[in-house]
Amino acid sequence: MNQFITLTKEVEAALFDKQPIVALESTIISHGMPYPKNVETALAVEEVVRANGAIPATIAIFNGQCHVGMSREEIGYFGQAKGVWKVSLRDIPYVISKKLYGATTVAATMRIADMAGIRIFVTGGIGGVHRGAETSMDISADLTEMGQTSVAVVSAGVKSILDIGLTLEYLETKGIPVITFGQDEFPSFYSRKSGFAAPLRLDTPAEITALLDTKWKLGLTGSVLIANPVPSEQEIGPEEMEGHIQQALAAAKEKAGPG
Numbered sequence: 001m002n003q004f005i006t007l008t009k010e011v012e013a014a015l016f017d018k019q020p021i022v023a024l025e026s027t028i029i030s031h032g033m034p035y036p037k038n039v040e041t042a043l044a045v046e047e048v049v050r051a052n053g054a055i056p057a058t059i060a061i062f063n064g065q066c067h068v069g070m071s072r073e074e075i076g077y078f079g080q081a082k083g084v085w086k087v088s089l090r091d092i093p094y095v096i097s098k099k100l101y102g103a104t105t106v107a108a109t110m111r112i113a114d115m116a117g118i119r120i121f122v123t124g125g126i127g128g129v130h131r132g133a134e135t136s137m138d139i140s141a142d143l144t145e146m147g148q149t150s151v152a153v154v155s156a157g158v159k160s161i162l163d164i165g166l167t168l169e170y171l172e173t174k175g176i177p178v179i180t181f182g183q184d185e186f187p188s189f190y191s192r193k194s195g196f197a198a199p200l201r202l203d204t205p206a207e208i209t210a211l212l213d214t215k216w217k218l219g220l221t222g223s224v225l226i227a228n229p230v231p232s233e234q235e236i237g238p239e240e241m242e243g244h245i246q247q248a249l250a251a252a253k254e255k256a257g258p259g
Helices: 009-016 027-032 037-051 072-080 089-097 106-116 141-146 164-173 205-217 238-256
Strands: 005-007 021-024 055-062 065-068 085-087 102-104 120-122 152-155 178-181 200-202 225-227
Touching: 005 009, 005 106, 009 021, 009 055, 021 037, 021 106, 027 037, 027 072, 027 085, 027 102, 037 055, 037 072, 055 072, 055 089, 055 106, 065 089, 065 106, 085 089, 089 102, 089 106, 089 141, 102 106, 106 120, 106 141, 141 164, 164 178, 178 205, 200 205
Parallel strands: 005 065, 021 055, 021 120, 085 102, 120 152, 152 225, 178 200, 178 225
Antiparallel strands: 055 065, 055 102
16 A cells, blocks of 8 residues: 555455445535535535445545545544645645645546545546637646546536536547446536537446446556436526526636736
């Protein structure tokens, strides 16, 4: 085990016994929601994982270590603490060497999960190609990491504010299989639809397991993106969501001023 990895006793036992483990990120706790909703959500997600027969492993960095699995008290601290770093892959050595508190993004969580031997990671939405990337070159490190790290990512799709079409093109360029669970259209985080066809569709967990097993036994490294659409009764329609996004983008542009 890497000298910079600390496992909880529960995660260590699950790895030893080859029990199913699900990695979870921590940026949603420190940067994604206000307190106390962030802590409530993080604990609720862990309970969903447990209820479905797996061990949750929320990942964060503190005390000079990558912690795989966190206590309720540690999650509570990350939910309220100020100055917690938002850690992508490039930031890991700095935050560890300086013994800072760091909440891990998709890219960082994937890499630490891989170091610990965990192959399944669940998040809300992945980063991707930003709108206007043809001039800004703003592409999330999540996609690069998915191209090289063999941890499957389950999400509700790509974050709605991104350019979903270009993100799907980039995933194809990186050789990352993109599966939508149970429907033919790729979802867009808050919405079940995006206007883009799902590159691949699978309808059962057994089919997804078979694909993952086949990919990695072939020696094809890298992730698989498994898009699990939000339940229809909880979605925000894509047209409504796009209206909110355009308002936010216009407000941001106005605040930035000319240039």
